[in-house]
Amino acid sequence: MPRAYTLKRRAELMAETRQRIVAAAVELHGSVGPALTTFSMVAERAGVQRHTLYAHFPDERSLQLACSGLAMERDPPPDPAPWADIPDAGERLGAGLRTLYAWYERNAALLACVLRDAEFHALTRETAELRMGPHMAAYAATLGAGLPGGQRAMLALALSFFTWRTLARDGGLATDAAASAMARAVAGAA
Numbered sequence: 001m002p003r004a005y006t007l008k009r010r011a012e013l014m015a016e017t018r019q020r021i022v023a024a025a026v027e028l029h030g031s032v033g034p035a036l037t038t039f040s041m042v043a044e045r046a047g048v049q050r051h052t053l054y055a056h057f058p059d060e061r062s063l064q065l066a067c068s069g070l071a072m073e074r075d076p077p078p079d080p081a082p083w084a085d086i087p088d089a090g091e092r093l094g095a096g097l098r099t100l101y102a103w104y105e106r107n108a109a110l111l112a113c114v115l116r117d118a119e120f121h122a123l124t125r126e127t128a129e130l131r132m133g134p135h136m137a138a139y140a141a142t143l144g145a146g147l148p149g150g151q152r153a154m155l156a157l158a159l160s161f162f163t164w165r166t167l168a169r170d171g172g173l174a175t176d177a178a179a180s181a182m183a184r185a186v187a188g189a190a
Helices: 007-029 039-046 050-056 060-074 089-106 108-118 122-144 149-159 161-170 175-188
Strands: none
Touching: 007 039, 007 050, 007 060, 007 108, 039 050, 039 060, 060 122, 089 108, 089 122, 089 149, 089 161, 089 175, 108 122, 108 161, 122 149, 149 161, 149 175, 161 175
């Protein structure tokens, strides 16, 4: 006997379709970038028709918010609260940078595309600021507590994804070595 169709099953199928769409968009954002990702590309990658995609996400903003939410859910940015418990400023900075740089390493492809596109694509810039702005402010506040102006400026450089990429990816340093190098640079800044 065939299973009776229920609203619950329909809702489950709709949720699965939505998840498939969002996952496809995240993959595309990490390969071609959000600015170059089209609804047609997302629909094809997710295996749905464009009208189905539009039924779930009426505009690019709603899709980008869902994508960034899923990416942050899969691998949330580090929580700086444990760093605040480290009394020594140098140790606190080293621990924070090691944790942040490890997160950068795990998310390098997506972050590179998103941050590149944020330079010229207003919606990507808005979404990146919405999702990462509070985290970066918390990192600067926690790791910069008590630092003089020159060290705070160097800390801003140390917190940058591009600094990590230059040191680790381009310069060949291991993530821990890159974090240690930047912690020393911050400490040495006047």
